[in-house]
Amino acid sequence: MRTRIVGTGVMGRGIAQLAATAGHTVELADARPESVTEAVEFVRGMLERAVEKGRMSRADADAAAERLVPLPSPCAAPEGEGSAPELVIEAVREDLETKAALFTELAAVLPERTVLATNTSSLSVTEIASRLPDPSRLAGLHFFNPVPLMKIAEVVPGASTREDIPAALTAFVEGCGHRAVTVADTPGFLVNHAGRGLATEALALLEEAVAAPADLDAVARDVLGLRMGPFELMDLTGLDVTASVIDTIWRGFRHSDRLRPSYLTANRVTAGLHGRKTGRGFYPYGPDAPADAAAPAAPPSGGDAARPVRVVGQSPEARELQRALGADGDRPAGDGALNLVVTWGGTVAAAVADQGLPAAETVGVDPLSLAASRRVLAVTPATAPDAVRDAAAVLASSGTAVTVVRDTPGSVAQRLLASIVSVAASIAERHIAAPADIDLAVTAGLGYPHGPLAWGERIGASRMLGLQRALHASTGDPRYRPTRWVTERAQLGLPLTAPDAPLP
Numbered sequence: 109m110r111t112r113i114v115g116t117g118v119m120g121r122g123i124a125q126l127a128a129t130a131g132h133t134v135e136l137a138d139a140r141p142e143s144v145t146e147a148v149e150f151v152r153g154m155l156e157r158a159v160e161k162g163r164m165s166r167a168d169a170d171a172a173a174e175r176l177v178p179l180p181s182p183c184a185a186p187e188g189e190g191s192a193p194e195l196v197i198e199a200v201r202e203d204l205e206t207k208a209a210l211f212t213e214l215a216a217v218l219p220e221r222t223v224l225a226t227n228t229s230s231l232s233v234t235e236i237a238s239r240l241p242d243p244s245r246l247a248g249l250h251f252f253n254p255v256p257l258m259k260i261a262e263v264v265p266g267a268s269t270r271e272d273i274p275a276a277l278t279a280f281v282e283g284c285g286h287r288a289v290t291v292a293d294t295p296g297f298l299v300n301h302a303g304r305g306l307a308t309e310a311l312a313l314l315e316e317a318v319a320a321p322a323d324l325d326a327v328a329r330d331v332l333g334l335r336m337g338p339f340e341l342m343d344l345t346g347l348d349v350t351a352s353v354i355d356t357i358w359r360g361f362r363h364s365d366r367l368r369p370s371y372l373t374a375n376r377v378t379a380g381l382h383g384r385k386t387g388r389g390f391y392p393y394g395p396d397a398p399a400d401a402a403a404p405a406a407p408p409s410g411g412d413a414a415r416p417v418r419v420v421g422q423s424p425e426a427r428e429l430q431r432a433l434g435a436d437g438d439r440p441a442g443d444g445a446l447n448l449v450v451t452w453g454g455t456v457a458a459a460v461a462d463q464g465l466p467a468a469e470t471v472g473v474d475p476l477s478l479a480a481s482r483r484v485l486a487v488t489p490a491t492a493p494d495a496v497r498d499a500a501a502v503l504a505s506s507g508t509a510v511t512v513v514r515d516t517p518g519s520v521a522q523r524l525l526a527s528i529v530s531v532a533a534s535i536a537e538r539h540i541a542a543p544a545d546i547d548l549a550v551t552a553g554l555g556y557p558h559g560p561l562a563w564g565e566r567i568g569a570s571r572m573l574g575l576q577r578a579l580h581a582s583t584g585d586p587r588y589r590p591t592r593w594v595t596e597r598a599q600l601g602l603p604l605t606a607p608d609a610p611l612p
Contacts, residue, residue, distance in 0.1 A: 109280070110191070112137060114182040114210060115199035116147035119227055122255025123197055125151045128172040129164075129256075130284040135193060137179040139200075144178045151176060154256075183213040192219050195280060197249055199227040207231065208239035215240050223273055225249035229300060230356055233293045234266035243268040249277050250297060251286075252553050259286045260552035262297050287552060289545035295360025298541045299553035300353055302560060304367050305531035307350060309524050310338035311370035312587075319513040321390040324520060326404035326511055330482035331474070331521040333557040338524075339390040340402065343383030347390075351377050365586040366527075366534060407485070407510040408493070411501030416445040420463065425450045425475035432478065433502060446498055450475050452571075453522065453578020456515045457488050468492040471499045474519035482509040486519050517582035518575065525563065526575050526588070532560035533593035533604070543605050561604045569598040 112135040113124045120136070124147065128134045138144050152173045158164035164172075186192035196214055200206055211224055224246040226236055237243035248264025261281045265274045274290055281288035291298040310324055319327075325337020342350045351373040358367045376382075376389075383389030391402045417435040419426050429435065429450055447470040449459045456472035459465065472486035483503045487496050496512060504510045513520055532550065536543050547559020556563070564572045572594050579588035597604050 109133070109195065110135065110193045111280075112179070112193040112196045113199060114138070114196060114214070115201075115227075116143045117199065118253060119251065119255065120197075120199035121147045121150050122253065123199060123227070123251055124176065125154050126251075126255050126284050126286070128175045129155070129168075131175070132284075133175045133177060135177045135179050137182040137184065139182060141180065148176050148178055182210060183217050185217045186219075193222055195223045195225060195277075197225045197227060202228060202230060204231050204235065207236050211236065211240055211246060215242065215245070220245065223247070223276060225277060227251055230296065230353065232266075233264050234268070237266045237268055244270045245273070247273045247277060248291075248293065248297070249281070252299070258553065260299075260549055261286055261288050262291045262299065262549065263288050264291050264293050264297055266293050287548060289541060289549045291545070291549075292538075292540045294538070294540050296353065296357040298535065298546065298549045301357055301535060301540070302528075302532050302546065302550050303554055304354060304357055305528040305560070306334075306338050306524060307342065308354060308367060308369065309527035311372055313516070313520060313523060314339075315370055315372055316516060317514065318516045318520060319511070320405065322402050323404045323511050323513065325402070326482060326509075327477075327484055327513075327520045328524060330509065331477045331480040331484060332525060335555045343389035343391055343393075346382045346385055347373060348377050348382045364534075365589075366530060368587060404509075404511055407500035407504065407512055408497045409500075411494075411497030411499070413498075413501035413505045415498040415502060416443075417502055418445045418447050420447055420449045420459065420465065420470075423450060423452070423475075425452070425478060428475075428478055429473060432506065445469070446471070446495055446502065448473050448499065450478075451486070451519060453518045453575045454582055455488075455517050456486050457490075458582070460488070460490070469495050471495060472515060472519065473503070474521050476519075476521040476525065480508075482511055484519055484521060485510055485512045486515045487512060488515045517579050522575060523579065525567075526572070526579060528556070528560045529564035529567075529572060529594070529604075530576065530588075530591050533564070533591040536561065536607075537591060537593040539608070543607050547605065559605075564594070565604040569594060569602070569604050572604070573598040 110133045111127050113120045114137050116136055116138040124134045124136055136144050136147055155169040155172055159166055159169045207226055226248055227250055229250055233248040237246040247269045250262040252258035263274050263277045278288040313324055321339035325339050328334045328337040354369045358369050361367055380386050381389050384393050387394045419430045419435045447465050449456050449472045451472045460467045460470050467490035471491055474484040477484040485499055500510045532546050535546055543561050547562050550556050551559050573590055576590040
């Protein structure tokens with residue numbers, strides 16, 4: 109297959125390397141001819157590195173390098189019959205007018221059989237296509253950076269895209285050794301949309317001063333199993349980019365409460381606190397940055413790990429904590445023992461009020477952290493300092509790390525997970541993508557330990573619904589309203605990964 113890549117920056121080079129390695133003849137073009145030369149040398153260098161590391165034979169690397177064909181201009185006409193590319197992938201800057209003008213020129217010089225694909229990550233495929241004489245020949249084909257390593261691509265048909273094109277693009281992607289998911293042409297497509305669940309909820313927790321960025325990141329990594337915490341990730345991506353994506357998707361879905369941005373980002377972006385690329389974001393970077401700048405806070409020291417403990421309640425999680433600590437669940441309240449409340453969607457303060465517990469001696473424990481390498485301890489404004497120290501000592505006595513956060517409905521890990529699952533459920537119930545594709549794209553594109561719907565299913569549909577309802581009831585915030593997807597599946601006894609039945 110002959111494929112033309114227009115735009116030889118980071119994304120274009122990655123797509124070119126992927127396609128040439130898979131056996132395609134790859135034409136490379138750019139508005140800057142010198143960029144084409146640099147791209148060819150870059151791809152050849154990557155092929156050479158693959159040979160040195162034993163991932164590719166010398167013969168295969170040389171053959172792939174020979175398949176790279178530099179062009180004098182992006183809209184160069186085919187040299188003869190049969191030399192036109194079957195596919196053009198555009199990877200120029202993220203600007204509607206630039207992309208539309210390029211495709212208009214390409215459509216004029218390439219035969220109708222040539223499929224046009226845009227690697228846009230945020231623009232409407234339908235709007236780009238609408239500028240063409242024949243909008244049916246264009247679709248979205250969104251790869252992720254670095255292309256050779258991120259083995260997923262989103263195939264995005266526009267409103268007028270020919271029916272045969274999505275299947276052809278899927279075959280191209282899978283022939284290159286990647287996985288393809290078909291996604292409706294909606295703001296953020298699939299992966300960027302699904303990723304808002306983590307980022308927006310982390311920013312909401314920071315807004316509420318529940319914990320510092322380093323502590324929130326530590327909970328995300330050590331309790332939920334994410335590779336990077338949300339603030340580490342925003343610093344890596346660039347807060348200017350993240351904030352723009354959040355705002356774009358929120359506006360695109362008509363100010364959906366579930367996708368609501370944070371007021372925190374605007375001033376940070378204006379101040380240039382974009383992350384690694386500016387030397388400072390939520391953490392400082394560079395040679396003068398403290399080595400422990402991103403380390404979570406140590407729990408208060410000096411506590412009594414032998415203090416008597418009463419685990420409140422008889423839920424499965426409470427009994428699990430009792431067993432782990434060898435604690436007593438029958439000890440009467442108010443006898444000087446430390447009260448540990450295992451909360452699910454609610455707050456420690458509500459448990460104190462509902463059960464008549466001594467506020468100064470009561471703390472909360474997030475049940476999601478019980479089997480993790482970090483336990484999360486929640487304290488109220490009424491918790492006594494010695495109770496916080498003693499609770500930290502008790503929870504750390506088995507060798508696990510402890511993070512102390514302020515009391516909030518559901519605590520940190522539950523809120524992050526509930527948001528991840530809820531946003532994915534909203535994607536599923538809108539039929540933006542199939543449940544299996546949602547889980548595949550998120551694990552491959554975002555590196556989550558589980559697909560969000562499968563993750564919610566590990567918790568259980570009924571329990572996830574209980575969490576959504578409790579968060580909504582505790583906060584009154586429509587951000588946390590239960591999703592139809594989770595509600596129906598809990599009521600019907602179906603897994604969260606079950607697709608909707610087709611209509612007759």
